[in-house]
Amino acid sequence: MNFNSWLENKINNIENFIINIIGEENNPQGVIYEAMNYSLLSGGKRLRPVLLLASYELFKDNSTDVMPFACSMEMIHTYSLIHDDLPAMDNDDYRRGKLSNHKRYGEAIAILAGDGLLNKAFETGIKACLSCDDKSRGLGALNIIAKASGVDGMIGGQVVDMSGHEKIKTLEDLKHMYSLKTGAIIKSSIIAGAILGGADESELKSLEIFADKIGLAFQIEDDILDVTSTLEKLGKKTGSDIANDKITYLSFVSIEEAQSHAEQLTKEATEALSIFGDKAKYLIELAESLTKRDH
């Protein structure tokens, strides 16, 4: 199967799974289900669940069994976007080409929809663990995911990002913040997939190198797109980093240098997967597509 067909197939499977996950809307608290689905089903690249599945498929042929874990990653990612968009945080009115959750449902429901998605991510993962043949692997994956999404990972990264110039003075400070804010969840998707697949220590080590490098490359590309892309392609306002006086990769290097760093990181990332041979082809194409994207 070629990469594009493989990717389309994975995204279809993910969307078929998450469309049924939130539950019934036809009850007294229906609006919260609607609000959760509004953000969860509004498209997006589904990068994190796809990474988990691709990583798992380094070890197993069929990734159907780990779909709940993959979709947990998407729920965590979606909740973080809903809360980051709130007026008290980044105050963004648009997300993925639609009104952001609080602009559509109000702040109270948006806060609760985010809470609900974070909770549902763990609920889904725990339920999947309960029916795992190997509960230690399932719990090992959940343990990695929970650390990455928490205050020592993604949430901590958001805190540093909000503190802006006060805490981010050098490119190294920025890279550290990125490794928490976006890197931790990308990395945990890859590592959780590998743990579920039964990776050994040296395989995990290679995947950690791969994950750290593509996580940073992805974020550099995001900073570039905020300057070079359009609202139509990106689904959210461009130029917002400059407008909000945000520190980005481009605060320290030129666009050309940034693009070259992203490409170099991607090259090094894919080299780290050499031990997997041809089995890593989709993961490599996925990594390469991240620095060639226009949204």
Place this chain on the structure above:
Amino acid sequence: MNFNSWLENKINNIENFIINIIGEENNPQGVIYEAMNYSLLSGGKRLRPVLLLASYELFKDNSTDVMPFACSMEMIHTYSLIHDDLPAMDNDDYRRGKLSNHKRYGEAIAILAGDGLLNKAFETGIKACLSCDDKSRGLGALNIIAKASGVDGMIGGQVVDMSGHEKIKTLEDLKHMYSLKTGAIIKSSIIAGAILGGADESELKSLEIFADKIGLAFQIEDDILDVTSTLEKLGKKTGSDIANDKITYLSFVSIEEAQSHAEQLTKEATEALSIFGDKAKYLIELAESLTKRDH
């Protein structure tokens, strides 16, 4: 050991555990750890973790092993209070006699501190499961907790509560909302403790009856205290239900009737524990103390 010594001992053990749980404050994202601890360590009755421990002790002598699960309940409870107090929700300035989290740290940090506590609750539970001898029991308990704290439990209850007069027209509607908003977490504390202890089906059934009844009794007492207590005793503004035009148990019955309902529910609850004999003595005293409290 008499009840008061037992309770004091349990609360001490819980507080010794949670004081070490959040992590280091001495790093770039330190303020978020401080904000999480601010609410987590500000006292409170520790009712939910105590219930989990008391329920577990129906089956086992020593509850040290399940302390992480107990403290997860307190973290979930605390996060829900932080988010409920936000301006977009109940807009409360005080909690447990101190400024509410967002009044102290600002809205953005309060939202993230809530997120961080919910995440940490699962992180703590998952880590504890990983070292459980019987992983199925640990996962069974987490599964119950995750359902209860989610959109089909506590979060759903908050949504109905916020919709107010629109969705709550009868005493039955109100009881249903309470069974979600406060009842679900109280019940899941008791049931999770019992699952961890190895309860059989009939034991779980008795504990479910007990839990449903004391959950409602607890909430009725809360409604009464909002009218009859003082700021000093309650640690938050009294009379706020009336000021906010909230529907409470007292919207449907008199204070005297409400008190009598709470006592009757407590009596029926304790009767459901007869199968446990003397082993249930602390759980029964705990239930009885809930309708005699002044805060």
